[in-house]
Amino acid sequence: MKKTLILIITLTLSALSLSAATPWLKRPLRFVPADSVATWGYDGHDLRTLAYQTDSTIAPPYLRLTRQEWQQRKQAFKQWEDGTHDRNCVGGSGTDLGAPQGLAAARWIDLARQLFLTQGHADYMDYAERAIFNAIMHTVNDSLEPRGTIDKLQAAQMLLCLPGMMYATSNEGDLYVNLYANSTTRIPHQEGSFTLDQITDMPRSGSVKFRFMHMPAQGIAMTMRVRVPDWTAQRPNTPYIYVGAEPTQATIYVNGHELSPLTIDSKGYVSITRTWRNLDEVYIDLPLQAQYIKPATTPDHNRMAPVYNQVAMQWGPLVYVAKGDGCYFSMQQVAQPANDVTAQGYPILQGTMYQHTDTPQDAAATGVKFMLKPYCEE
Incomplete structure (x- = not known):
C-alpha cells in the first residue's frame, strides 16, 4: 500500500511538472475582429488603403482559430521550432537581403498568429511586428516587384491582417495589447x-x-496585458541579442502614476489589473535607439566581436541592413540617427565601418562613412 501511494504521488508530481512545462493555454484566446479596428495614419493613409493600393483583389481576413488548428497545435509548434534557423531578422526566410520576402513572411505570420492564440506568448507578436514592418512593407514598397505577383498579393493580405492581431481577449476577460498603431477599436467584454x-x-x-x-x-474589472517588445532588450530568451547601446527601461503610467517596479511576466507582458473607467489612460514609453542585433546563440565572448561585410541594426521594430564588402563593423560604435528622415518619416542612420586590417581593433584602420534607410524603404 505504501509503495502504491508513493507511486501515485510520484506520477502526480510528474504530471504537474509536465503540465507546468507545457506552453498551451487551457482555452484559446480570441483576436478582436479586424472589422472592429479602425486604423489611421498622420499622413491621412491607413493600412487598409495601402493594402488595397497594392492589390485590389485581396479579401478581408478572418483570424479565428479553427478547431482543426487547435487540435494540430503541437504540430504547428514543431513546425515553428524547426523553422527557427530559416527565419531571418527582417521577418522573411533565407538571406536577409534576398528578395522578395512577402510570401515567406506571410506563411510565418499565419503560423505565428495560430500559436499566439494557443499560447498567449509575446514571441509570436514580436515576430509578426518584425515581419510586417520590414519584410511585408519592403515587398509592398518594392517598385521592381511587379503588381499581381504572389508576393505582392500576400504582402497586401498581411497588411489587412495587422488590425485583426492588435488585440486579443481571453475567456477570463483579459485584454492583450499586441501591436502598436493609431487606432480606435470596439472591444467586446462580458461586462460590457x-x-x-x-x-x-x-x-x-x-x-x-x-x-x-x-x-x-x-x-469593468479586468487585466490589461501590454506587450513589451523584444527589441527593448528587457526580455530573456528572445531570438536576438542587442548590442552597442545600453538598454533603456520602458516605462508605463496609469492615469499619470508610474508602474514601479515594472514587472514583465514569463510570456512578455506587463499586467495591469484594476477596475477600468471612462477616460482612464495608459501611457507607454518604449525606448527607441539604434542597436546592432546578433543571433541569441552568439557565445558571450563573441557578443562584442566585430562583424564583417554585412550587419543588421534595429531601431524599434525597424531593421536596417548594412553591407560593406572588405569592411568590418565595430560593436563599440553604433550608428546614430542622421538629421534627415525618409519619405515615411523614419530615421536614417549614419555610422562608420572600417576597412579590414590584420587586427580589426587597429586604431589606424580606415573609416568609411555609411548612411542607411530602413529595410522597408530600401
Missing part, C-alpha cells in the same frame, strides 16, 4: 463592450497612449 483609442507615432517615436471610452457606468 467599450472603445479603446490608441494614439502613437510608432516607429518614429516610442510613445503610445491608450484611452478607455464608452465604458459601462460601473466600469
